[in-house]
Amino acid sequence: MNILLIYPEFPDTFWSFNHAVSFIGKKAAFPPLGLLTVAALLPEKWSKKLVDTNVERLSDTDLLWADMVFMGGMTVQRESACRIIDRCKALPVPIVCGGPLFTAEPEQFGTADHLVLDEAELTLPLFLSDLEKGQAKKIYRAGEFSDLSETPVPLWHLLKVNRYAALSIQFSRGCPFNCDFCNVTALFGHKPRLKTPGQIIGELDRIYDMGWRSSIFFVDDNFIGNKRFLKDHLLPALIQWRKEKKGCVFFTECSINLADDPDLLSLMVKAGFDSVFIGIESPDETALSECHKIQNKNRDLLESVAIIHRSGLQVMGGFIVGFDSDPPSIFQRQIDFIQNSGIVMAMVGMLQAPPGTRLFDRLQRQSRVVRPFTGDNVDGTTNILPRMGMEALSKGYQRIMKQIYSPANYYRRVRTQLRALTPPEVFQPLDFQRFLSFFRASLRLGILGKERFCYWQLILWTLLRKPRLISVAVTLSIYGYHYRKICERYIYIRSKDGQ
The missing domain is CATH 1.20.5 (Single alpha-helices involved in coiled-coils or other helix-helix interfaces)
Structure with missing residues (x-):
């Protein structure tokens, strides 16, 4: 079979970096790691082609070449994904959809021929077996989580790597915490599941052998979910790998309790990490209790950020306004915290309720979910009715963004961070x-x-x-x-x- 793998277009968002990547002659920030992994799960004898619509145009010739289309994506890519489904149906070309967008709301995509949901390592083999028998079903779901030690190496040769600012790799899935607004645990569970150090080194070798000498994003939702394994196994393996392989630097996402472990900080820096994204959410303890962000409570958040900066890691931060407990003063408190912390890349969004989260279920029972979830944290909208009122939240949010992204305040934060930051190794x-x-x-x-x-x-x-x-x-x-x-x-x- 001829298989066309399609990645939908990202809108212009905080994380698209559309206006930044052109400075280094690139088309997009990150490649479609999930689709490249799905490609590796397909029969080796099948012909495969990847079209990432963020870096190239999807033509009818591409679609007509294909016996079947596979498409994956996230909620923020919904609009583009729907257009691609419509194009496939018009030709017609059978289309198989999977990934977080379709797993969260499968009922919204009835026109797709097949929905292979949850983790592809479990559901894709079932679909392929039924397809071979001529009995492929509409929907495939998994009742458990996959063993990542059996996940194959992504098919990097399908990618035009020179069009991306960074490449991606995944070490773990799942998070030990249970934040009210986060759908990570609904998708991947509470217990972090890990790849072996041998798998990670093998994937890095594949990337390095392609000539890549730039940033690599560990896409784990919480890279430090299993700190003991990191310190005893993966990070020493990365440090050893770096002795022979030069040039690549890493960044990832993790929780604020990274600041509590100086040995882990030191090992991450030695392994080549230079920045981490951390969900700060709010400087208000009541809001942190409301959203069950227990790892952020009962600590000096400013000092925690400063510890991480002094280690040599830049902190990118996520912030939320619109919690039920937020007082009118929260907007100025957020501004003050962001400025004083030196967190330059501050992603501030209104509280949203993703389907599948406890927050969504609770607010839906209260008839406070009023529109579809966009998946874009910083587009100035929300899918819920905030307790403080939409007008107050919108004006307060606009005030934060105007303040922290005015040139004077932004560049002041850069200097604050650089003062604290230890130069990377x-x-x-x-x-x-x-x-x-x-x-x-x-x-x-x-x-x-x-x-x-x-x-x-x-x-x-x-x-x-x-x-x-x-x-x-x-x-x-x-x-x-x-x-x-x-x-x-x-x-x-x-x-x-x-x-």
Whole structure:
């Protein structure tokens, strides 16, 4: 069979980095790791082709070549996914859909020929067996979680790797915590399931052998879910790998209790990690109790962030406003916390209720889920009726975004972070595209940009005070350009319209 794997388009969002990747000559931030893994689960004799609509156009010729289309995606890709389903039905080409978007709301995609849901390692073999018999069913579900030690190496050769800013790898699925608004545990469970160090090194070798010498994103929802295994097995293996393989740097997502373990911090830095995304959510203890974010309670969150910065890891932070317990003062408290913490990449969103979460179930019983979940944390909308009222939440949210992404405040946070940040032990090599990115940044930000004074002030300050972090300063400046573009598209325009 000829199999076409299609990745739907991401809208222009906080995490798309659409306005940043052009500085380094790339088309998209991350590749479709899930689809590449699905491709490895398909029969080896089948012909396979990947079209990522974020980096190339999907043509009718592509669709007509295929005997069957496989598509996966996340909620934020819903609009593009629906268009692709419609195109397949019009030709017609059978389409098989899976991934978080379809697993969370399968009833919304009745026009897809087959829904292979949950984890593909379990449900895809069942579908393929029935397909061979001519008895393929509409929906396939799994009643358990897969063993990641049996997950194959993604088929990287299907990918045009030079079009991406970073590549991706997965070490674990699942999270030991139970945050009220998060659907990770509904999808993957509470007990972290792990790949072996041998699997990870094998995948890294495959990536390295393709010539990749840049960022690699460990996409785990909580990389430190099993700290003992990390310290005893995976991180020592990564440190050993780095002795022979130069150039690649890692980043990932984890919980704030990383700050409580200096040995783990040290090992992650030695292994080549340079940044982590952490869900801070709120500086308010009552809000943290409300959403069961127990790992963030009873601690000095500012000091925890500072500890991680001093270790050499940049902290990217997630923040939420709109909890039932949020007082009117929460908006200024969020602004103050973000500015004082030096968290440059601060993803602030209104509280949303993803289907499958305890929050969704509770608010649905209260008739407070009023529109579909978009999956976009920072588009200035929510799918629930907030207790404080929509007008108060919207105005407060717009106020936060205007404050933290104004050039003066943004560049002030960059300096705060750089003051605390220990220079990394591993630097990315200065290739031609990164060399050009400095000149592109100098032109777009330092000459044509509204923030040119702030930009040059930061560059001069960094050269004098933290010269080893000059590439970090330029990179964060480029990110700031992207975030302001997102604010202009979603936040500032609503403020002008009075929404």
